[in-house]
Amino acid sequence: MTKTKQKKQQGFFTYIKWFWILFGSGVLMAILVFLLASWGVFGPMPTFEHLENPNTNLATEIISSDGETLGKYYLDDNRTPVAYEELPENLVNALVATEDARYFQHSGIDARGTLRAFIFLGSKGGASTISQQLARQLFVGVRSRNLFEAVTQKIKEWVIATRLERNYTKEEIISMYLNQYDFHYNADGIRSAARIYFGKEPSDLRTEESAVLVGMLKNSSLYNPIRREELVFNRRNTVLAQMAKYGYITETQKDSLQGLKMNINFNPESHREGLATYFRMHLQRFLNGWIKENPKPDGEKYNIYLDGLKVYTTIDSRMQKNAEEAVEAHMKNLQAEFFHQNTPDRNPTAPFLDISKGAIDTIMRSAMKRSPRWKNLKNDGLSEEAIEASFHEKTEMTVFDWNSDSYEKDTIMTPLDSIRYYKTFLRTAMMSMEPQTGHVKAWVGGVDYKHFQYDNVIQGTRQAGSTFKPFVYAAAMDQLRYSPCYTLPDNQYCIEPGKHGNIDAWCPKNSDGKYSGEDMTLKSALANSVNTVTAQLIDRVGPGSVATIARNMGITQEIQEVPAIALGTPDVSVYEMVGAFGTFANQGVYVKPVTVTRIEDKNGTVLYEYTPETKDVLSKDVAYAMINLMEGVTLYGSGGRLRHSYAKNQTVYKEIVTGYPYELTNPIAGKTGTTQNQSDGWFMGMVPNLVTGVWVGGDDRSIHFSRLLYGQGASMALPIWAIYMKKNYENEELGISKDAFEEPEEMSINVDCTKQTQEEQDDLDTEDDLEDIDF
Structure with missing residues (x-):
């Protein structure tokens, strides 16, 4: 072998050697780099436990009774x-x-x-x-x-x-x-x-x-x-x-x-948008309370924003959608009429009526001090003078507007003007419940949560008006065994001073100021909200008995035991009124409204299951007799427009309500309610498996329609119930009953007024006379 070939061969082997050295070094270097990385030299690495359970924030999911997601609670991660x-x-x-x-x-x-x-x-x-x-x-x-x-x-x-x-x-x-x-x-x-x-x-x-x-x-x-x-x-x-x-x-x-x-x-998907916004905020308050009382096994508190809880609710997403659409359809139309009647030319103090400038200033200043803006500036250390001055400075803002596609518009106004602007809008509340279970199926606390965050279903209380009268009639039937066919005269009636507590003489008038002078059945008197008959009933049973029945049916607000409660002076919430009226539809058994059936953690472990809260309040025959009484309201009384194509002023009525005529033909029990000066309009409506309450009114009692035609419960609240129920009936899968209310097998109270005999009336009158004798 020549020296040249030997040198070439040695050079080749040298290249091969260095190749493998470099290759091996590269492999070893790569392994070393991977080892260094795994040892955390380049920064912390996740542990095995962390790999098994990555730290991912999970939103709490709100699930409807029909399996739909109503919304979520989250901070940064939805x-x-x-x-x-x-x-x-x-x-x-x-x-x-x-x-x-x-x-x-x-x-x-x-x-x-x-x-x-x-x-x-x-x-x-x-x-x-x-x-x-x-x-x-x-x-x-x-x-x-x-x-x-x-x-x-x-x-x-x-x-x-x-x-x-x-x-x-x-x-x-x-x-x-x-x-x-x-x-x-x-x-x-x-x-x-x-x-x-x-x-x-x-x-x-x-x-x-x-x-x-x-x-x-x-x-x-x-x-x-x-x-x-x-x-x-x-x-x-x-x-x-x-x-x-x-x-x-x-x-x-x-x-x-x-x-x-x-x-x-x-x-x-945000906390202020989507379906059931008011209900979701109520549910958030419920969960915050539940978390305080139910810690994790290790003592830590659950976090509704991070722990991925699943909250199963009673709300039906389809019925909730129907409810929100019914509120939107009617309130948009009703508000247009309210604006029409409260232009500066027609009402210089708009939207307020019948109060002085001083009273208006007091209302506005009170609203200013309750506003988030005032509280935030106060927390920043500003003086009251500086804060109040800021309410007079114009600023850019986005406000609610029924006439915009998105129901919002950009504008420039002072914060004080914005307060007055929002007071021009009528408010509403609606809740729907299954009386046999207490399951709340729909919950609408206002017209738009993004701009009106006060929940009028459970936070707001207003005078009940004539929707309180069924408690008076129920007391009379329960204690005196009156039937819907029992008659009393429609004459001016006065309760003597001091008879029921330390009060002056009380002589209520009928809403139209007139008296027919004729005997009226209780069914006809309730159907037409005759105040004189209601006054006679509370005089006979006493205000205390009426207050007791109302409390047993879930009314927790203060009720002064005076005769005037017969006409609906107590302040009540829609939430409690729906629960109370559910007692009538549930054969006398009160079931407390429930919104949450179960709570699970992210792994499906059940953390909470609800237990029904019930109370026997009325006998089955009294409850059914009350249903029979309130059916009269929708057959020929103030709720009759649910069935018939008429109103006292049909042209005007069509202008302010949506979907009229409704022409519902199935059995319906209900009661309208209107308070003094038309400040509040109510309607409580029932079918065998659904009780729904609706309230409509202004932010203050001085904000109202000037005429009863527009401001009564039959015009303000009843249409929402009617639209909602028609939508429900269009979906047969919801199973909303069109059947008659179930009559008890043994009825001790006569509800068929064609069979009422004079002897029965005389017997009841004799019993009344005995009740008045001081033994």
Whole structure:
């Protein structure tokens, strides 16, 4: 062998040696780097326990009785996880085809993709696998702009990705990744994203819809369908092309799907928007109280914003939607008439009536001091003079407006003017309950929670007016065994001074100031809200008996035991009135309204189950007799317009109500109520398996219609009940009864006035006379 060949051979072996030395060193260096990263040299790494239980904030989910999500409680993360089995196949296929085509072949790191990224410097695609992207979201965070930090972050991603692959199945990693991703607009995770952008559950996503959401994974802020529709449309079609490339759809399917519009159905989820907003805020108060009394096993308190609780409620989403639509339809129309009657020309003190300027100033100043603005400035240390001065400075603001498509408008006004502006709007409350169970099915606390956050269902109390009269009649039937057919004269009636407590003589008038002088059955008297008959009844049973029955039926507000309560002077809430009237429909058994049936933690462990609270108040025959009495209200009394196409002024009535005539034909028991000066309008309506109460009025008692035609309960509140019930009856799946109320097998009270005999009337009169004798 020549020396030249020997030198060449030695040089070749030298190259080989150094190649393997360098290669081995590189491998050892890579192993060392991975070891250093796993030891935490480049920053803290998640522990095994952390990998098993990633620290993800989970929103508390509010679930309706029909299985729909009403809303969520969250701080920053509106996230509700879904299992892999709940993800549609087209979504998984779109994800793999677009983000990680060899996902099911690698173990966390795609060697081919990584090598390609190095050679082409990322110009032909990145190298991050789905597992690496999940690692970055869970444990690494936003990619640093510092080169060294970016490299170490990438190394940590590799290490964590391989660990994730060892701890979880491929399917679990996909579901974790989609559950974790922030899709923008409070759409944290795939479930929120599907609901917010398409108004459906993930399992219902179509292929082209899944492609939109997968396309957003590249950058949800940039590729957002609300802000950049064309860009997102093109990105969606890129995803569909990737699906065709890897055989998940055919070329024909791809071409067809790429031609479709995106059809975004944007449903933002926030605490002030969506379905049942007032109920959700009430429920939040309930949960805060429950949390204080029910700590975790380790003594810590549950967090409704982070712990992923599931709260199962009695609200039916379909009935809730019907209720909100009924309130919107009527209140928008009624408000237009109120504005028409309260222009500066027609009413210089609008929206107030019948009060002095001094009284108005007092109301406004009180409202100013109760406002959040006053409290915030007070906490900032400003003097009262400075705070009050700020209420006179004009500022930009967004206010409620029935005439805008979004019910909002931008304007400039002083904060004090905004207070007066909001006082011009009529308020309302509505609650609907199943009397046999106490399950609350619908809850509407106002016209718009975003701008009117006071919940008039349970926070507000107003005078009950004639809706309180059934308690008086129930006391008479319970104690004196009167029947709906018992008669009393419609004459002016006075209760002597001092007879029922330290009061002056009380001589109530009928609403029209007239007296027929004729004997009236109790059924006719209640149907027409005859005050003189009600006064005679409370005189015979005593105010204490009436107050006791009302309290036993769930009224917790203070009731002064004076005769005037017969005409509805006590302040009550819609919540308590619905529970009370439920006693009549439930054969005399009071069932406390309930809104939550069960609470579970994120693992499905039951933390709370409700126990019904019931009380026997009336006998079955008295309860049924009361139902019979109140059926008269809707047959030929103040609630008759539910059935008949007439009103005293039909033209005007049609202008201020929606959907009239209603022409409901099924058995309905109910009672209207109107307070002094038309400040409050009520309607309580019942069918055998649903009791609903409605109240309408101003923010202050001095805000009201000037005429009874517009301000009575039959005009202000009854139409909401009618619209709501008609919508319910259109959906047979709700099972709202059209049947007659169940009559007890043994009735000791006669309810058929065609069979009332003079002998029965005389017997009752004799008993009344005996009651008046002081033995």
